[in-house]
Amino acid sequence: ETLNNGHQLSSLPLQMLFYVNGIYYLFYFLATLAMIVYKSQVFSYPDDFLAPDLTLLFIMAILEVLRLYLGSKGNLTEEEGPLGLSLAISVGSVILSVYFLVWQTYVLKADVIINAVLLLTYGLESVLKVIAIAAFVS
């Protein structure tokens, strides 16, 4: 006997992934910020290079909050609109994550690791979102 007559279209794995993503992103944000502070003390990090890195990190945080909120809302209300928007924002987040992986001023080994995990999460999320959208639309 299902809870709601088996007509639930919301994807549970997607929701779990959103939850884990939120916690992981908090850790990612604090770790990247701490490492930028560390790099500016230990290496020579002129202001022209420090400003873009910090700006992009904060933009990424805002985008992430927006993305998780829209995605979660879309998944729970079974609407494809917010979920689609969330998918679009994901593209931006992926690009920013790739920036922090490859085009940052100093890429440490720790940076490589946490960005790789983030990209993996995004990839998995995107797949699940597409499946959910397909389920909602049809």
Add this chain to the structure above:
Amino acid sequence: VAKLCVCDLLVAQCDVNCCCDPDCNAADFSLFTTCSVPIVTGDSHLCSQKAAIYSLDVEANPPERIFKLIDQVNPSLFCIHATNYEQALSFRSPEMPTSENFDQLLKRFSSAAFSAEPDSWNRNTDAQNPPDANETYRYEYGVPIQTVDAFLRLPSPVVSSWCSDANPAGFLVNQATKCTRSVNVEKCGDVQAVSMLFYINSSILAKWHEFVFQVNITVQSITFQSLNGTQTLLNGSDVLRLPVILDELCVNVVFGVSYHVTYTGAGEIIEAAASFVLGAINKEAFSIQQSFQISFTQVNTKPVPLSGNPGYVVGLPVRAGFRPQGYPFPGEILFAALNSNKYSQLTILQSASNQDCLAAQGARAPILFGYNMMSGCKLRITAATKCQPLTQTLLDLLKGQSFPEYVASFGNSQAQDVLDWVPITHLHTSEQRISNAFQSSCQIPVSLEIEVKWTKYGSLVNPQARIVNVTASITTTPLKQLPPGRERIIPVTSSVVFTDISSPAEPGYKAWPTINVKLPFDFFFPFV
């Protein structure tokens, strides 16, 4: 990284204990004791980098150098994987001085040149010091010129006017000394210091402290000075003339020696020549005055005495010259030989004791920088003197035989540097009053005034004198016809005036004090 070598300091030579030096071969490596630079790596912050490791295998016989190129991995999580900033690792943040490392930092950075590794440098230089002391084989300014026995002597008066033979001649120090020597006619040949042999006996060492190369002192010329002072130059001056007693006179006594030493730019002496003035002394003389001189010339240059370096020195003659004919191109002006040829100096008429112009012809005094001079003479003219030859005579008298066209602006101006020479401008002024414009038929020059304008050039603490302008003004006066039988005496004057036209100092005002407000270094303490 395999090509970087910090200890390779000597070009094309093997550095001691430097295992990465490409100029060393296996035979050199076998003589090393340790490797001063064991490892050459890039920045250790990188995750993976190449490292060149040099070590000496002392077990093998002979010892050989081992070179390995490995990949060094930084295991830390915060190693730099990549950078997108080219100058990323070029700047090292300097050490903050604390109470522990302050003395060490002071030792490294307090002198004019920072030392790289203070401790290991001390170890290596101790081993290299003894060979370093013998490296300088060249003469330096002021160093006594060494000969086979001791040093080249230039006798000079020490406390009294008696000659002391213990005065060495310094390298590149042009000296001239005069002193009194006691002589005895009977023991003519015994006193060493009056014979030529004493002065050319020992040979000069070409390099300092090196006995291998020696330079013999050759006799350049011998001048005989007779008892009443006339000097005659002797031909064929290779013969050594020793003092002998002749007709109760002691002849071939050395009255003066003039050394001419030729040196190279590397501090080596390659030639030495001595010119002697020999004379005779009679029985009554118990002391003679000897004069000694030494001058240095660099090889392949002509000796031109400088009047200052670079600015003129007060008291030294003003250098002058000509532009020789046949050099029409302004870019290639070469000047005639300068002070060595007395006839092209800037000279002024020298007053004689009898003040008669025509009798004193030829006696001229060189114009010395900074000394204003005035001289004159009286010229007697009769009715029979003609205008034109009188004018010419007076001009020759005032200007001398060869009045130069250019004057050197610095004391050391070279003849090739065209722009360093100032042309002499000539002015003619007439003494007559305007109303008599048409009456005068003959203008004779009566006065020459040379005005030399100079300025201070260079730094404020050490200004150099530089001649900017030289003007020679000739004043003429009309020659009135005298009735026959009458004579007139006209004074002829010449003068030299040096005027300082340096621009006066300009006042400078101190900057307004500004408020200096800066936040302290750790204002944002918890966040940075």
